[in-house]
Amino acid sequence: MDVRTLCLGILTLGDASGYEIKKQFEEGPLAFFYQIGFGAIYPALKSLNRDGLVNCTEIMQHGRPNKKIYSITSEGIKIFKKYLMRTPACDKLRSESIVMFFFAHFLAKEHLDGVFEGYLDENRKAVETIKNINQNNISPECQFTNGLGLTVYNAIVHYMENNRRLLFDEKGSDQREPEMK
Amino acid sequence: MDVRTLCLGILTLGDASGYEIKKQFEEGPLAFFYQIGFGAIYPALKSLNRDGLVNCTEIMQHGRPNKKIYSITSEGIKIFKKYLMRTPACDKLRSESIVMFFFAHFLAKEHLDGVFEGYLDENRKAVETIKNINQNNISPECQFTNGLGLTVYNAIVHYMENNRRLLFDEKGSDQREPEMK
DNA sequence: ATAACCATGTAAATGGTTACATGATTAG
DNA sequence: CTAATCATGTAACCATTTACATGGTTAT
Numbered sequence: 001m002d003v004r005t006l007c008l009g010i011l012t013l014g015d016a017s018g019y020e021i022k023k024q025f026e027e028g029p030l031a032f033f034y035q036i037g038f039g040a041i042y043p044a045l046k047s048l049n050r051d052g053l054v055n056c057t058e059i060m061q062h063g064r065p066n067k068k069i070y071s072i073t074s075e076g077i078k079i080f081k082k083y084l085m086r087t088p089a090c091d092k093l094r095s096e097s098i099v100m101f102f103f104a105h106f107l108a109k110e111h112l113d114g115v116f117e118g119y120l121d122e123n124r125k126a127v128e129t130i131k132n133i134n135q136n137n138i139s140p141e142c143q144f145t146n147g148l149g150l151t152v153y154n155a156i157v158h159y160m161e162n163n164r165r166l167l168f169d170e171k172g173s174d175q176r177e178p179e180m181k
Numbered sequence: 182m183d184v185r186t187l188c189l190g191i192l193t194l195g196d197a198s199g200y201e202i203k204k205q206f207e208e209g210p211l212a213f214f215y216q217i218g219f220g221a222i223y224p225a226l227k228s229l230n231r232d233g234l235v236n237c238t239e240i241m242q243h244g245r246p247n248k249k250i251y252s253i254t255s256e257g258i259k260i261f262k263k264y265l266m267r268t269p270a271c272d273k274l275r276s277e278s279i280v281m282f283f284f285a286h287f288l289a290k291e292h293l294d295g296v297f298e299g300y301l302d303e304n305r306k307a308v309e310t311i312k313n314i315n316q317n318n319i320s321p322e323c324q325f326t327n328g329l330g331l332t333v334y335n336a337i338v339h340y341m342e343n344n345r346r347l348l349f350d351e352k353g354s355d356q357r358e359p360e361m362k
Numbered sequence: 363a364t365a366a367c368c369a370t371g372t373a374a375a376t377g378g379t380t381a382c383a384t385g386a387t388t389a390g
Numbered sequence: 391c392t393a394a395t396c397a398t399g400t401a402a403c404c405a406t407t408t409a410c411a412t413g414g415t416t417a418t
Contacts (some may be wrong), residue, residue, distance in 0.1 A: 147359025
């Protein structure tokens with residue numbers, strides 16, 4: 001799913017500027033299922049506008065660039081719906097932290113410790129971010145995806161808390177098995 | 182983490198051909214944390230060889246292209262370890278299925294149903310694949326990452342089984358809240 | 363004072379996917 | 391007989407990231 005399609009999707013929820021769309025991908029309900037940056041969003045909006053899938057209203061501002069509010073057109077909605085009829089691609093995950101855990105025997109203890117705490121932190125923050133999404137008045141779909149995210153990030157946090165020893169125990173200790181509930 | 186680095190990592194586990202490295206990223210313990218294809222692996226191995234980070238031994242075969250077994254050099258190990266000293270990037274996930282759930286109100290019921298069952302299946306298969314990784318004689322690091330993967334994919338499967346109604350219930354039913362253990 | 367936030371945009375570089383090209387062997 | 395597996399590789403294409411460019415406002 002490319003950035004153009006993702007922007008169309010966000011705009012079905014209401015008008016927004018590029019900046020606001022970026023925020024959606026940092027703190028909004030889709031933040032955990034896609035990450036995109038300014039360098040991809042601004043050109044995407046431009047090309048969507050060129051193709052008539054979104055309209056643009058410029059709001060004059062002083063001291064900063066004019067704000068451009070985009071709204072999706074009926075043609076844009078049509079294209080977005082059409083995209084959704086496809087069979088979705090498989091999930092793609094890229095986790096450098098987990099690769100580092102896998103190769104933990106090559107890491108200095110202090111560094112491994114930093115990577116571990118950093119990853120715990122990343123996942124704890126994800127839990128907090130989802131909890132902070134306003135839970136009133138949200139659609140059941142959004143409840144579903146929020147709940148899924150919360151479940152996954154909580155599972156990671158708990159697993160890490162309970163299985164730290166697999167990465168940090170000295171050699172020669174008893175057999176170890178991962179604990180899972 | 183680029184494909185070159187990932188290939189070096191795999192080769193620290195033992196010599197392998199490009200084809201075998203690909204299999205590692207389909208069925209091996211890293212399969213859930215990175216996905217890469219032939220079109221990226223073969224050029225990567227070629228360039229690693231050119232840079233002296235891996236050696237290549239060609240094994241003659243009849244009826245199919247000669248097999249090229251790569252082995253990591255001491256320089257390659259040095260470079261790989263150096264890479265691991267960096268601060269890992271944040272996880273990047275891309276899930277078209279979850280985006281489709283989020284926009285479920287735009288989908289025909291039959292299609293939503295297909296996407297839902299497909300995603301359940303994808304995650305159930307992931308659980309099976311991890312369970313099928315030979316659990317004897319594996320390092321604690323690998324136990325850790327396998328266990329983490331198992332925990333996450335199990336959590337997704339159970340969440341989906343228990344919260345199907347959030348996506349499929351008719352409008353006008355009682356208030357619904359996601360169930361999480 | 364300092365950091366974070368607001369606000370947009372371009373160009374170059376990176377890096378990976380997809381499609382193509384080839385074709386025997388083995389398992390069900 | 392059909393599908394999957396084995397086995398490598400290139401080239402064109404696609405999409406995104408990163409770095410650069412600019413700079414006032416607001417909260418701590």
